[in-house]
Every structure is written in structure tokens, then in C-alpha cells.
Amino acid sequence: MVIVVGSQKGGVGKTTVATNLAAWLVAKGHEVLLVDADDQASASDFSAYREQTRGTTGYTLVQINGLLVRKQIEALRPKYDHIVVDTGGRDTTSQRAAMFVCDVFITPFNPRSYDLWTITKVSELVEEVQSMRTVPMMAYSFINRADVKSQDNRQVSEVLQGYESLAFLPHPLTNRKAFANSAGVGLAVFEMEQPDEKAVAEIEKLFNAITHASYTTTKAV
Known part of the structure; x- marks a missing residue:
């Protein structure tokens, strides 16, 4: 399965999601390829810290940009169980190329009004790509860096549910220090010596929802 983590805005936590998903x-015992298709190369930086901490990443990392993203993913797909692609926080050639060959596109939104300003652009991009694909991809939105207690989460959820092109997943990732602390040493939240159980439970719910729903749809097609 090829899973693309993308957005039309930087700072929404794409790399954190992509690297935790890869780990x-x-x-779970899968052969995984992590594709860093973001010019900022944050996933590559994470992987460098990870290798220092663990001695190995556990997955294969490649950096690819531009139109080559599509060609290389198609060529590498048979070699891996899953490919996770971290793309830039804007409408780039790399992101579009990845979306044309992915099975799943996931896009995080922070519970802030200025982050939601991009939802229409993301929705239109998904619709445009879907119209040119022979087999549709699954496209999901979810809340990342959610407030622990805030009506903003509920309001953002209601807005995201209004876009049919992006299926809303009601499994938010809360704004917890555990995500930043683990990323700083190249680890997923569940790999820390004393993991934050709430953070671990959140990614389990989100990632299980993404992979389970996508497998079911793929089999149905």
C-alpha cells in the first residue's frame, strides 16, 4: 500500500505522522519504504537521528523530488509491503506525482482557523487528481495537534465532515509533548523508554482506521 501524507500548509505535523506511521x-512486521519528497527533508533528518539512537531505522529511506516521485514509486512498489510518502506543505509537483500513484492520501489539520483556510484547496486538489485516475485513491482528513479540551476540536471536526472528497477520521492526535520529544531522538512515540500511553493509543486508533478501511476498499475494488 502506498500512503501519502500531504497538505497545502506547512507546520501541520505531516512529518511526525509519516515517520510514526512508517515505524x-x-x-507490525512489514517491509517499509519511507519516501522523503519534501524539500525541507525533515523525514531524512528524523531518520538520521533514528539511526544514531537505534543503530538502524528499520525501514528503507529514499529522497525523491519532482516528477521522478511517480516513476520511482511505481518501480519500487513491488519490493515493499508499504510505502509512506512525506510531501511538502504546499501544492508541489512532488505531491501531485505521489497522489497519482498512491492508494491512500491523508491530510492533517490543526484546530486553528488559519489552518482550515486551506481545506477548500486540498479538497479541490483531491477532486482534480481523482478525475484523472483510473482507480480512485482513498482520501482522509483528521485533526492533528488537537487541544486537550477545547470547542475548537468539535468545530473543526464539523467543518471537515462537510467535504465529501475527504473522508473525515474521528481519531485526533492531541498536542502532546511526547510527539516532539520522541521525534527529537528519531523514535516513534511507542518506542520511548517510558511511552506516553495516551499518545500511543491515539496513533493506534488513527493508523488502524487508515489501514483497515483502505484494505477493505482495495479488496472490494
Whole structure:
């Protein structure tokens, strides 16, 4: 399965989601390729810290940009159980190329009004790509860096549910220090010596929802 983590805005936590997802899939026993298709190369930085901490990443990392993203993913797909692609926080050639060959597109939104300003652009991009694909991809939205207690979460959820092109997943990732602390040493939240159980439970719910729903749809097609 090829899973793209993308957005039309930087700072929404794409790389945190992509790297935790890659590590989570490895922990489930899968062969995983992590594609860093973001010019900022944050996933590559994470992987460098990870290798220092663990001695190995557990997955294969490649950096690809531009139109080559599509060609290389198609060529590498048979070699891996899953490919996770971290793309930039804007409408780039790399992101579009990845979306044309992915099975799943996931996009995080922070519970802030200025982050939601991009939802229409993301929705239109998904619709445009879907119209040119022979087999549709699954596209999901979810809340990342959610407030622990705030009506903003509920309001953002209601807005996201209004976009049919993006299926809303009601499994938010809360704004917890555990995500930043683990990323700083190249680990997923569940790999820490004393993991934050709430953070671990959140990614389990989100990632299980993404992979389970996507497998079901793929089989149905």
C-alpha cells in the first residue's frame, strides 16, 4: 500500500505522522519504504537521528523530488509491503506525482482557523487528481495537534465532515509533548523508554482506521 501524507500548509505535523506511521508499520512486521519528497527533508533528518539512537531505522529511506516521485514509486512498489510518502506543505509537483500513484492520501489539520483556510484547496486538489485516475485513491482528513479540551476540536471536526472528497477520521492526535520529544531522538512515540500511553493509543486508533478501511476498499475494488 502506498500512503501519502500531504497538505497545502506547512507546520501541520505531516512529518511526525509519516515517520510514526512508517515505524508503526515496521513494528507490525512489514517491509517499509519511507519516501522523503519534501524539500525541507525533515523525514531524512528524523531518520538520521533514528539511526544514531537505534543503530538502524528499520525501514528503507529514499529522497525523491519532482516528477521522478511517480516513476520511482511505481518501480519500487513491488519490493515493499508499504510505502509512506512525506510531501511538502504546499501544492508541489512532488505531491501531485505521489497522489497519482498512491492508494491512500491523508491530510492533517490543526484546530486553528488559519489552518482550515486551506481545506477548500486540498479538497479541490483531491477532486482534480481523482478525475484523472483510473482507480480512485482513498482520501482522509483528521485533526492533528488537537487541544486537550477545547470547542475548537468539535468545530473543526464539523467543518471537515462537510467535504465529501475527504473522508473525515474521528481519531485526533492531541498536542502532546511526547510527539516532539520522541521525534527529537528519531523514535516513534511507542518506542520511548517510558511511552506516553495516551499518545500511543491515539496513533493506534488513527493508523488502524487508515489501514483497515483502505484494505477493505482495495479488496472490494
